[in-house]
Amino acid sequence: MKELFVADLANYENQVITGFFAVSSRYDRSKRDGARYFALTLADRTGQMEARMWETAEAGEFASGDVVKVRGQVCRYKEFLQLNIEKIRKANPGEFDLGDYVPRTDREIDELWAELNVYVESFTDPHLKALLRAFLDDSELAAALREAPAAKSMHHAWIGGLLEHIVSLLGIADLAAKHYGVHRDLLLTGVVLHDIGKLQELRWGTGFEYTIEGQLLGHITIGIGLIERKIAAIPGFPPGLRMLVEHLVLSHHGKYEFGSPKLPMIPEAVLLHYLDDIDAKMQTLRSEFARHATAGRAAGEVTDWVRSLERPLLDTTPFLGMDQNGRPEPQEARPDLKEDAANGVSAED
Structure with missing residues (x-):
């Protein structure tokens, strides 16, 4: 049973630890004198940490992808925690439980799956409902959808991440459809299917990698193929509706430079692109704040540069009296309230 997690390492600064971690990446590099060293990223289900092994x-x-046993010192480099490894070896099969090393959604998969099905059952368009049921009732695709990450390393990059992303999007797309008066069932169909090709674009184990099909074709092309095969098996599916569904998938990246074969040209496609982008960016913020905390840095400090967002970030919760889960802090944790109490001022004043 794993006892030491990445999230715990901030408590062991300047100490030597021994533990098991997954190797997310491994690079063999050379020092100035030509000596070899390893630059590693170690991970488990609680996060990632940079590591170096100077003497190999x-x-x-x-x-990369192996679970390893390491001994090393937790230190700090450029304000971030880093593990300087003294010894490392590949772990034996009986020494670890794979579930400890793969990041996973905090939500219950069964709960997310039930929410997805409730949305699909609420459809009034019989053809779109039949199309989504063709995916959800396909045992092989359904099993993959319950596990697949939404990305290799960007937003929702964990087991169940794609399903979590879809359900989150369904909630805001449902509201947006009513607010803007667009075709609800068409927009929600785009939400469910826009990344469906990722079920075959990615593979997952101790890490997430692209399949050969994913590298050569990409998830948009793969997704269109899956959709066309499912539609072909639905009697009387309107050709015009098929065209709209496929346009949603083809255009959801929004711009040619973002890998979109087409620009969004219908209201539902414009909404899908921007809602997808918002959900991805908000999850990136949450992940960056969590990484910031795992690295042992205090909440309320500006993060390092976040390449995907082209800016540093600031978590507002310390300034608003909330913890990092968005819940009000206990009054004893609020120095401003302690000061008020000392001065005879109540919270209700």
């Missing part, structure tokens, strides 16, 4: 003589054989 004590290294056993291991590769």
Whole structure:
């Protein structure tokens, strides 16, 4: 049973620890004198940490994707925690439980799956409902959808991430459809199917990688193929409706430079693109704040530069009297309230 997690390492600064971690990435590099060293990213279900092994003589054989046993010192480099490894070897099969090393959604998969099905059952368009049921009732695709990450390393990059992203989008798309008066069932169909090709674009184990099909075709092309095969098996599916559904998938990246074969040209496609982008960006913010905390840095400090958003970030919760889960902090944790109490001022004043 794993006892030491990445999220715990901030408590062991300047100490030598021994533990098991998954190797998210491994790069063999050279020092200025030509000596070899390893630049690693170690991970488990609680987060990631950079690691270096400066003397490689004590290294056993291991590769990216392996679970390894390491001994090293937790130190700080450029304000971030880093593990300087003294020894490393590939873990034996009986030494670890894979579930400890793969990041997973905090939501219950069964709960997310039930929410998805409630939305689909609320459809009034019989053809769109039949199309989504063709996916959700396909045991192989359904099993993949319950597990798939939404990305290799960007937003929702964890087991169940794609399903979590879809259900989150369904909630805001449902509201947006009513607010803007667009075709609700068409927009929600786009939400469910826009990334469906990722079920075959990605593979997942201790990490997330692209399949050969994913590298050569990409999830948009794969998704269109899946949709066309399902529609072909539905009697009387209107050709015009098929065209609209496919346009939603083809255009959801929004711009040619973002890998979109087409620009969004219908109201539902414009909404899908921007809602998808908003949900992805908001999850990126949450993930960056969590990474900031895991690295041992205080909430309320500006983060490092976030490449995907082209800016640093600031978590507002310390300034608003909330914890990082968005819940009000206990009054004893609020120095401003302590000061008020000392001065005879109540919270109700």
